[in-house]
Each structure stands twice: as C-alpha cells, then as structure tokens.
Amino acid sequence: MLLRLEADDPRPLHEQVAGALRRAIAEGSAPERLPTARDLAAAFDVNPNTVLRALRELRDEGLLEFRRGRGIRVIPGAGRRGELLDRIRELVRDAERAGHTRADLIAMIEAM
C-alpha cells in the first residue's frame, strides 16, 4: 500500500500517519489485512506507538477492526466512509480558519 504524507504538515505525527492511512484506504491501495504497526513504523521512520495511536484512531472511526492473532483488517466499505470523514475534517478546519464554530457549520448543513 502507498502512504503519502503532506508537506509541512503542522498536525501532530500520529494525525499525519492516520491521514496517510485514511487516504490509502479511500484509494483502495490498502490490502484487506493491513501491514503490522511495526512495519508501518519502520516505513514511516517513526515510533511504533505513534502508529498504534493512529491505528486506534481509525478503529474508533469504524475504518479498521483489530482481531487478536489475525492482525488489523480494513472493514469492507470503509474506503468511502474514510473519504467522507477526511472531507468533513477539511471542512471543519476551513470553517475554523474562517472564524465559524462547529455549531455554525452544523446549522449551515441543517439549513441546506
């Protein structure tokens, strides 16, 4: 699977890693059985705990499932959900930059 990191990303490392994984899942480049946290950490050249934190984040978002002894699996259909979540996250960031709160954003969506 191909994992891309943004240039000059101000976000914490674990969020950057989570973003790269989310994008790989959305693009369909992620295999059903994900590489181990150790392998991902070696590839990114970061601490395995950083990768684990990112993986837990994606599990909580419903993109991944952890199975004891069988590794980490991408939940079928997770690609589109991940893509959508990524765009919402971008939207929230843009809104915050423009001075709108999350409540404003929700109100805007509901008024549509």
Next chain:
Amino acid sequence: MALVLALPAAVWWGSLPDPMASHWGVGGEPDGSLPRAAALALPFAVALLGLLAGRRNPPIAVFMYVLAVLLQGMSVWANLDRADWRDARHLPWWAVVLMIGLATLAGWLATRLAPRREDVPDGPVQTLDLPPGRHAVWVSRCTNVPMLAVGYVFLGAGAVALLIVGPGGAASPVPPIIAITGVVIGLAGLLVSTIRVQVSERGVAVAYGPLSFPVWRRALPAIAAARTEDIKPTEVGGWGLRGLPPHTTLMLRAGECLVLEYPGGGRFAISVDDAARGAALINTLKNR
C-alpha cells in the same frame, strides 16, 4: 538420450532378478521391490517428467535426466547377478545425497552454460504524481502459506529428532545428519515463504521470514529503474531465492513481481502484492 537409460536394462536384463529391489531403508538394506519391467521403466518416467517440467527451464530437465540415469545405474548395479531382490547390494543413505548432489551440480552447470534469456521488460517505467516536499512510503508483503507450513514441519521434525538424539545418545532412529538437514531446510524454507517489502526515501528493504530477519537493503541510487513483471516459478527454476547475483528472483508465487534493475546490468525480481505502486514510487523518488 533414452538410449542411455535403456542400455543397462537391455544388456543386463537376464542377470536381474524379477522382482527387483527398488527401495532401500535408512540402514542401506533393500526393503521394497517392483516387477523388473516396472523398476527399469521408473527412471524413464523421471526423465519424461523432467522433460515436461523443464520445457521452459533447461536446468530442471538436466537435473531430472541426470537423476534418472543415476537411478537406473544404481538400481541395476545393486540388483546385478542376484537371484532374489532381498539379496540386492546395500545402498547407504549417502548414495541418495550423492545422487541428488550430482544431479544438482549438472543442473547448476546447465544454468551457467545455457544462454541467458533476454530480459524483455513487461511494462514501461511508471511514476507517481508526488509534489516536491511530500513524503511517501510503500509497504507490502507476500506469503506462500503451504510453503510456510512445510517449513515449520521440517523445522519441527528436525528439532524433535535432534532432541531425541540428545547430547551424546545414539538412541534415535534418525541419523543426526538427517535431523540437522531437516532443521536447515526448514529454516531456509521459512525465510523465503513470507516476506515484507518496504520502499521509502532510504531505499528498498526486503525483510525475510516470519521474524522479518534478516533484512536486505538497497539504496535508491543503486537501482537504475523499477518495473513489474509477471513471472512463473517454472521460468526461474522453482520457488525461493533463484539464480545467481546479479540476476536473482525471490519467487513465492506465480504472478506479479517487483523488478529492481541494477545499473550496469542484472536485476532482482521479488514476488510481492501491489508491485506496480511500489515500482512507481521507486522511480518517482529516484527522479527527485
């Protein structure tokens, strides 16, 4: 070629018992027999099998043919002038090792002497759209589950046999050399039945075996280009690490391989999933 196999059978037909001894125990004593015609026909079957399997790979055909000739020679020699197959000459276990060793040597010589197949790259050199300053890594793996299982069985059986022998005991029915061979074959099998491949700015890394050890690395400047190619085990002489540097293949299954081309000739082909993205990333990072 078939004549060489037929000759001993024809010349000594009358001096061979019927049935003939066709199998020998660990101690070298004959413990199995076949009707004379069947025992003498068996090497033909081995040679034919080699011919079929080796159509696209001459070394395999050479290996099997030499094996067939040695088999025929040994079985005729052991049975010659004996009235009953039970009185056949003993064949020590190392005769088998010698036979396989000679056949392997012949196959290896054939590899060296046979003209090399011209490498026609399968696809063009692909690249990715990666803006400057952005980092990217690629991770993938490949596992051959049956091969992994066989590796564990060999390792386990060899280890158990060694434990039975103990520090100085000779109570084991299995000679220690066979137990050690089992352990070595098991370990070698495990190393090449599951691999992980990683591409980053630091280069390409291939981690062997269930423990991801040892790790083979090559920096990007030491790679001329990367491509993908569909390669079958029959084209490279079987599974595992095949060929001699700088022209090697790490074959785990038929199909997509990541091919690293070296500057100045040679290449390393690796069975791995998602190889196209890996090759494209290598080319992209190289061009930076």
